[in-house]
Amino acid sequence: MPATKKPAIKELRKVLIANRGEIAIRIMRTLHAMGIKTVAVYSEADRNALHVELADEAYLLGPAPARESYLRIDKILEAAKASGAQAIHPGFGFLAENPEFAQAVVDAGLVFIGPTAQAIRDMGNKLNSRALALRHKIPVIPAVDEREAGADFAERVKALGLPVLIKAAAGGGGKGMRVVEHLKDLKQSLEMSKRESLNAFSDDHVFVEKYLKDPRHIEIQVLGDLHGHVMHLNERECSIQRRHQKIIEETPSPFMTDALRAEMGEAAVRLAKAVGYTSAGTVEFMVDADRKFYLLEMNTRLQVEHPVTEMTLGLDLVYWQVRIAEGHPLPRRPGPLRARGHAIECRIYAEDPAADFIPCAGRLAFLREPSGPWIRNDCGVRSGSEVTTHYDPMISKLVAWGETREASVARMKEALNDYIILGLRTNREYLLDVLDLPAFREGRLHTGFLKQHLPDWQPRQAKLEAALLAAALYRGRRQAQATGSAPAQRNPWQTVGDWGR
Amino acid sequence: MERRYFRVGKKLHKIWLTQTEAGQVKYRVDEGEERQAACVQLDEHILLLETPEGRLPVYIVRHGQEVLAQIQGESFQLREEDAEHGLADGADAEDDKVLAAPVPAKVVKILVAPGDAVKRGQSVIILDSMKVELELKASAAGKVREVLAQEGQQIPMGQPLMTFE
Numbered sequence: 001m002p003a004t005k006k007p008a009i010k011e012l013r014k015v016l017i018a019n020r021g022e023i024a025i026r027i028m029r030t031l032h033a034m035g036i037k038t039v040a041v042y043s044e045a046d047r048n049a050l051h052v053e054l055a056d057e058a059y060l061l062g063p064a065p066a067r068e069s070y071l072r073i074d075k076i077l078e079a080a081k082a083s084g085a086q087a088i089h090p091g092f093g094f095l096a097e098n099p100e101f102a103q104a105v106v107d108a109g110l111v112f113i114g115p116t117a118q119a120i121r122d123m124g125n126k127l128n129s130r131a132l133a134l135r136h137k138i139p140v141i142p143a144v145d146e147r148e149a150g151a152d153f154a155e156r157v158k159a160l161g162l163p164v165l166i167k168a169a170a171g172g173g174g175k176g177m178r179v180v181e182h183l184k185d186l187k188q189s190l191e192m193s194k195r196e197s198l199n200a201f202s203d204d205h206v207f208v209e210k211y212l213k214d215p216r217h218i219e220i221q222v223l224g225d226l227h228g229h230v231m232h233l234n235e236r237e238c239s240i241q242r243r244h245q246k247i248i249e250e251t252p253s254p255f256m257t258d259a260l261r262a263e264m265g266e267a268a269v270r271l272a273k274a275v276g277y278t279s280a281g282t283v284e285f286m287v288d289a290d291r292k293f294y295l296l297e298m299n300t301r302l303q304v305e306h307p308v309t310e311m312t313l314g315l316d317l318v319y320w321q322v323r324i325a326e327g328h329p330l331p332r333r334p335g336p337l338r339a340r341g342h343a344i345e346c347r348i349y350a351e352d353p354a355a356d357f358i359p360c361a362g363r364l365a366f367l368r369e370p371s372g373p374w375i376r377n378d379c380g381v382r383s384g385s386e387v388t389t390h391y392d393p394m395i396s397k398l399v400a401w402g403e404t405r406e407a408s409v410a411r412m413k414e415a416l417n418d419y420i421i422l423g424l425r426t427n428r429e430y431l432l433d434v435l436d437l438p439a440f441r442e443g444r445l446h447t448g449f450l451k452q453h454l455p456d457w458q459p460r461q462a463k464l465e466a467a468l469l470a471a472a473l474y475r476g477r478r479q480a481q482a483t484g485s486a487p488a489q490r491n492p493w494q495t496v497g498d499w500g501r
Numbered sequence: 502m503e504r505r506y507f508r509v510g511k512k513l514h515k516i517w518l519t520q521t522e523a524g525q526v527k528y529r530v531d532e533g534e535e536r537q538a539a540c541v542q543l544d545e546h547i548l549l550l551e552t553p554e555g556r557l558p559v560y561i562v563r564h565g566q567e568v569l570a571q572i573q574g575e576s577f578q579l580r581e582e583d584a585e586h587g588l589a590d591g592a593d594a595e596d597d598k599v600l601a602a603p604v605p606a607k608v609v610k611i612l613v614a615p616g617d618a619v620k621r622g623q624s625v626i627i628l629d630s631m632k633v634e635l636e637l638k639a640s641a642a643g644k645v646r647e648v649l650a651q652e653g654q655q656i657p658m659g660q661p662l663m664t665f666e
Contacts, residue, residue: 175633192627195609196634243633358603359630361658365562365569366546389605389630417574420560422546425576432574460575463557464509465530467577468516470548470559471568472505473526473540 007226007327010111012036012087015322016080017055018101019091020070022380022396023302024051027089030318039083041076043069045388050380057083064390070094073101077108087111087325089318093392096301097124113325115224115300119275123298127169127207133295136274138267141286141294143209145169146190158183160210166190168197169205174244176200179211214446215286217241218253218293220268221309223320224277225330232265233309234339236282239445240434242357247427248434249305250344251312254405254443260291262336271298279324280306280317286447304347304397307376311343311401342405344412346431348419350393353430354458359393362386365423370415374401374408377415387424395426405443409435429459507568507579600637600662606630608654608662617645619665626650626662639665 015031016039017024028038028051040055045064052058059079061069069075071094080088088105090096096114103117114120123129130140144156157164157180166189168176176197178189194204216239224230237253238246252261268283275298282303284296306317324330350360367383379396381387387395398415402408416432434440437453446452461467503518519527521537529535539551548559560571570577606628613625619639628635643665650662 192634196629199629352603355603356635358635359633361605365564366560368560420571421576422560422562422569422571423564425578429574429576461509461577463572463575464514464577465533465536466550466552466557466559466572467509467570467575467579468507468514468530469518469526469528469538469540470550470561470570470572471507471577471579471581472503472516472518472528474542474548474561474563474568474570 009327010086012111012322012326014039014056014083014085015087015089015113016041016076016083016085017051017089017091018070018076018095019089019093020046020049020051020380020391022378022394023091023093023304025054025380026378027091027318028054030316031089031322034319034322036322039079039085041070041079043390045386045390048384048386050382050385059083064388066094066391070391073098073104076101077104077110080105080108080110085110087113087322089113089321090301092299092301092304097299099124111325113279113321115275115277115279115281119277120300122275123281123300125169126167126171126297127205129297130295132274133271136270138271139292139294141209141212141296143207145207147205154183154186157186157208160208163211164208165211166193166206166208168193168201168203169207170201170203171197174241176206177244180208212286212288212294214448215239215288216253216255216445217246217284217296217447218255218264218287219282219284219296219303220264221303221306221317222268222272222277222281222283223317223324223330224272224279224281225324226278226327227329228276229330229332230269230272230277231330231332231337232268233313233315233337235261235264236303236305236308237445238305239447240440240449241447242353242450246305247347247349248344248431249308250342250405250408251308252339252342254445255287255291257291260287260293264293265336267293267295271295280321304394305345307378307397307399308343308345311374311376311399312339312341313337314340341401341403342408343399343401344405344408345397345399346412346416347394347427348396348398348421348431349427350387350395350424351427352425353427357427359389360387360425361389362424364421366420367422368418368420369396370398370418372411372415372418374411375399375415376401377419395421395424406441409441430454430457433457433460506582508582509577509579513582598643598665600625600639600665602628602656602658602660602662603637604628604630604635605658606635606656608650608652608656609634611648611650611652611663613645613648613663615645615647619643619645628656637662641665 014037017027031038037056040058041061042052043064061075095101099117099121102112105112149156163181166178176193178193180189193206198204218235218237221233236251238249240248282299285293287293351357364385369377376399381395400408400411517529524539541549550557568579609627609629621642623639624636626637646664646666648663
């Protein structure tokens, strides 16, 4: 779709971030570095949150539940007006892929830092985007639409061949997704998926896809500007998933070839151009063992795993989102972008991997973030932060870069070991065990990888004896006392064994 | 000599400690051998253990009735118990008879009724936490005695949902 008119350049001086947690903070950091003032919004549960602390201004939206706060379009626009913000960045999740929100922002005379409402609408419904892809000769996975099939539904699912995957038409983030192995489980799973979809997206339209055996999830980052130019920024492999949600992402993919990258990149750009895409977006594909790829969906927003692309290309995607929204054209380079080295991201979730990844809540009694060469931690919490069950349980995304995949994985392991999180159960140790698996090191990844290689995971606890000893010796908070002596001269029994008694 | 009990997961562990000279401790865990270590507290949440295997920084915090620790990438949750309670080690069997909510959640659907026979691993209730549906499963074969929750009900963490016999 060619751009109809040359947009005027509008420099932004103040931006509201309609989000919370690590992504709100990550966006603020770029805005601050660009000399742009930031406006945070928050719910009653987030009064003391880190994103509120770091913003130049902050506005209360309402009570803790998202639909009474972070999903309230009217309240967010009120805050934008009160603060004098010229633009809104939606982050990801919440309202990021809500076309009504994108439209309401524009209608209020503000800039939406993202694609157009129409592009979000075109891609937001997976059944729509499938039809669009087919028109543009991009392969999709065979599927049956539950509503359209009507009474023939079960028959047609059977014809598709089991297992199948139920998906929410309006879906994302794994919500509403379910694998069905046997036809007799179809009804119950369908009910659960519809309910989950209704709760998450206010829409219970679901469809059933043929379940590919051990595919890889490989996606292409795209950037489009207001001048009709769309480019791709290479791939990310996100095959390591639990509950259909990514937990480890990397670029380049160990499975990628230059030819496949060019082909997938070209398909992604074609799809983005078809909807007049004007921001950062991601076209997700499933890739089978024969390197055939199928469109999964397009995410019309910044992606959680965007930092790995930033690390290997040496650019800031949020910076480009802002520049594009201001009306600046993307730089045009001949030929493909050259990535440098390898980057990997681990998502740190407050959850219990030994109990089916159940989300955990709690107060972070002590947090020490890892550091070191080529380590980046986009973190949304600090010591003392309360993690509630109101929102997504991801507390940070840890990223490492290396000259090779081996080097970045080694740095990631060091950083995970050095990441001290007390007071909240997380998947940190589980991630360490994943990185240690020979199949992971050899890059033999697929979306069923974790179920295959780490079923019934339990923590190793090799240092149990030391933990028992430490627990027996630990007395808690140090009494106020003069302790000016050097560590070597300190009597440990005064500092450990005896106080507090 | 001091004797302490800590529960880690479902298992109860004993540790005997004797203070020798300043900073030195002799200890024995469960049926293991006697070992020696030194310990210095570097900060409110950091202990430095010197064991025969080497130096171990321990990050540690007291959290309600529990002690939480992280050592070389491993996380531990230890609950101190007094000797009498600890030795009456019947808790494991009891745990299988009550299904409690592992997280604060909303009850979406109850899949069994009192009197129903259940198999180990059978789904018995569906909860919704943070918009993710969780199927809780029976941890052992048995019979449902009582259902203590209702569909649509918001429940706090740890609340018993049903009992088995």
